[in-house]
Every structure is written in C-alpha cells, then in structure tokens.
Amino acid sequence: MIEDLVDRTLLVGFEEPDPPDWFRRAAPGLGGVVLYGQNLRVDTDAARLAALLHQDSDVVLAVDEEGGDVTRVHYRNGSPVPGNYVLGAADDEGLTGAVATRIGSGLRAAGIGWNLAPDVDVNSAPENPVIGVRSFGADPDLVSRHAATWVLAMENTGVAACAKHFPGHGDTRSDSHYGLPVVDCDEAEWRRVHLPPFVAAIEVGVRSVMTAHVVVPALDDRPATMSPKLLTDVLRGELGYQGVIVTDALDMGAIKDGVGLGPGAVAALRAGADALCLGAIGGEGLYQEVRTAVLAAVDDGTLPLRRLEEAAERVEALLAWVRKAPDPGDLSDGTDPGLEAARRAARVFGDPLLTGPPVVVELRATPNLAVGEAYWDLAGPLTERGVPPHEVLRLTDNSELSAVLTAAQGRPLVVVGRDVPRHPWQQKAWHVLSGQRPDAVLVEIGLPRPDVTAHGQRVFVGGAGRPNLQVAAELLTGAGHRP
Structure with a gap:
C-alpha cells in the first residue's frame, strides 16, 4: 500500500514522556522513532522507551547524541563526553574514535540504532548561532579527518551514523530553527571549505547524510533540503552516495514558516531525500499533515510513485543493517577519553x-x-x-x-x-x-x-x-x- 511506503519515509517524534496510543499504533511501519529531550527525564528512559516500543515491533529508534552540548539521552544531567570542538582542538583521532565508541556503545545498550550525528560542518563563521562547538573546527582538513574517524567508530558499535548538515551549515549567521539562513560563498569556496568533510564521511561508508535548511545561492536558489541539484546531482551523482538522505526536522522555521510543512516534505522527497524527520511538539499533527501531503502528491502525480518507492527502499536497507548489526560488546578500555580530550583542549x-x-x-x-x-x-x-x-x-x-x-x-x-x-x-x-x-x-x-x-x-x-x-x-x- 502507498500508505506503508509513506510511513517508511517518516522519522516521527512525540512530546510526552511515554509513547501515546497514536504513536504506538504507527510505530511498526515508520522509518524510525526519534527521541527528544522532553521524552527523557532520566538517563535510563531511553532504554525504558526502547523496551516499551519494542514490545510491539522492531522499530528502529533514532536520537541526536553528538556529545557535549547536544545530548538527548543525558538531557537532564549533561553529557558524559565532550562535543566535537574539544575533539578537534585536542586533534587526537584516537581520542575522537574512543569518544564516539563510548557514545555508540551506550546507545546500542539502550536499544537505539540510529544516531543523527556527527556534525561535520566546518564552522567558518565564529558568530554562527547554531553550530559553534558542535563543529570539530574551522579547518576543512581537521574536520574531515575527525568526521571520518567518528563515523567509523560509531558504526563499529552497530549504530548507524549521520553526517550533517549537507551542504554545510558552518558559514551561517542565522538559525534555521527560526528562519532560512543564506550561505554567502562562491562555489569554489564551498568546494574547498564545506564539501570535504561530507566526502570523507561518504568514503568511510556513513549510512546517512542529513540535509541543511540553508540556501547556497552559488549552487541553487532553493533550500538544500528541497534542491534536486544538491541532493540528486551532487550528493548522488557527483559523490556517488548510495545511503539514506534524511532531512533536518521539517517543522523548523526555515521550512514550516516558508513553503510550509506539507509542501516542504513533498519537495524534499522530489529532490532526492529518503527520510523526513519531524519534531516532537505536536507530533501527531505533524505526522498526519506530512502523511496527507505526500499521499496527495502521489495521487495527483506531483510526486512520482517510483521516487517514493526508492526512498522507502533506502530507508528499509538502513533499518535492515541496524537490525542485523552484530553487538560488539563492551569496547571501552577503562579510561575516560573525553576527560583527557577536554583537559587538552x-x-x-x-x-x-x-x-x-x-x-x-x-x-x-x-x-x-x-x-x-x-x-x-x-x-x-x-x-x-x-x-x-x-x-x-x-x-x-x-x-x-x-x-x-x-x-x-x-x-x-x-x-x-x-x-x-x-x-x-x-x-x-x-x-x-x-x-x-x-x-x-x-x-x-x-x-x-x-x-x-x-x-x-x-x-x-x-x-x-x-x-x-x-x-x-x-x-x-x-x-x-x-x-
């Protein structure tokens, strides 16, 4: 059924501490369940929610667990590991790999199979209001090296990684949660500064890449999330990427307050995205609005059925990898690599x-x-x-x-x-x-x-x-x- 294909492309959240009935009914068919900070009151809530949702199906749980400032599992008492800036400043790939391994092992143990991290943006604008310490740094080579190391270590724990935010959110001076940022650089600068970390992540086999709700006028006048040139021509064609392209949350202001949630979802799929990420607040309404819009677009021919099928197939392949990934067991060596990196930085x-x-x-x-x-x-x-x-x-x-x-x-x-x-x-x-x-x-x-x-x-x-x-x-x- 077409409804099943649509659901497979959706990563859906909810705002309550426990999954509401509508969510538990929908979860088995979804591309994934995204847990947010408001769902996780204590560190053990991730495992509790995973066990609860896995009573009904083998749905894959996803989370933003970058370490440092961006943490969901440890939202109430702070991340036990530092974020990317510290790892880049320490510039020790062994420490970066060890920190990513610690994050991945914790997620795997909690029943979470898809981490919407790392942030591989090159933070070339120090005044950037949304990236900052989430980035490994301002040097493309340094960011590329640590991005590749982080991705490999994460996926070695059996948790899918996600390089974000393509084509680069590091040169913005506004926040895409509230508006549509514009990256004012020419194509040569973009290729020299912002593209290399995504190439590095793809070369080591990253399972997913997240789009940015930004406009790069030198490349396209449409937001990257809705740009066939960037997602299909560059990411798929030029870079040869075959994994899942997942959008940043479509209820962010850059999309919802612009083209609108439903039209934005359809445009993202048409551009080449495979998975549509939705936020937690008003979760049921977001789910129904996007679902209805995509179904209508298939029905009237605005969205080709084959494009929807292709998206669902790619998501299913990622979910199959997560479900079959072997559990490597405890990979820690008894040290605290994050504390060592923080001291050096x-x-x-x-x-x-x-x-x-x-x-x-x-x-x-x-x-x-x-x-x-x-x-x-x-x-x-x-x-x-x-x-x-x-x-x-x-x-x-x-x-x-x-x-x-x-x-x-x-x-x-x-x-x-x-x-x-x-x-x-x-x-x-x-x-x-x-x-x-x-x-x-x-x-x-x-x-x-x-x-x-x-x-x-x-x-x-x-x-x-x-x-x-x-x-x-x-x-x-x-x-x-x-x-």
Missing part, C-alpha cells in the same frame, strides 16, 4: 585560581533549539573538588549586576557564560563585573574567542558537557593541567 588566560568558596554567576541566555534546555552546572564539579560555591546566582539580563557585586564582596567571583561574545548583554555583564572586580574569572563554555573577550582571568573549555565543567573546576581549584 582547555585554554587559560591570567590566574584563575580561587582563594576560597566563590560566588558563581551563571549568565543564562535562551539556548538554540538544537541544544534545548540541556543541563550544565559548575557548582557540582567545584563541590566535588572541595570548594563548594558560597552562592550561585542566575542572570538572564543585566538588571542585577549591582546585587551580584554586593553578594561577592570579600569572596572570589566566577562568571560562567555560553558564547558570551554573541550576546551583547553578556558582554556588558562581563565588562561591568570584571571592571569592578579585576580578580573575577570568566568560564566560557561556548566557542572560545579570546580575541573578543580579551581581558581578565579567563578559562575556555569549549562546551557544556560534564567533562568540560569538570576541567573548569580543576583549573579553578589548582588541580588541573595548565595548557
């Missing part, structure tokens, strides 16, 4: 050593939707090292800076921010606080940009995962290695 300016329990000020901006409200915390690691904060204050604007200075009188002051240079209010907060307290320490957990935050005592740890914050605590308490 950290950068220190000035003297951040604390002289006693500090007042910790957290600068909390609204995170991008890829990260969500994923947990991060410095107070816990400081406490574990015997220096519990005297007080932790959270700021979302600059209205309480005087109160912060009063609270910190006579005590060390630590300011924690994520991507401080990208948030004017955070820049001002650091300027005011460090101006009044030259001994204050900035702990930057976003993309390190010491040329922008160019004064005071500073610790750059390149991410919000648990190892990143542990390294920050080590450096503040004098027990860490000074890079």
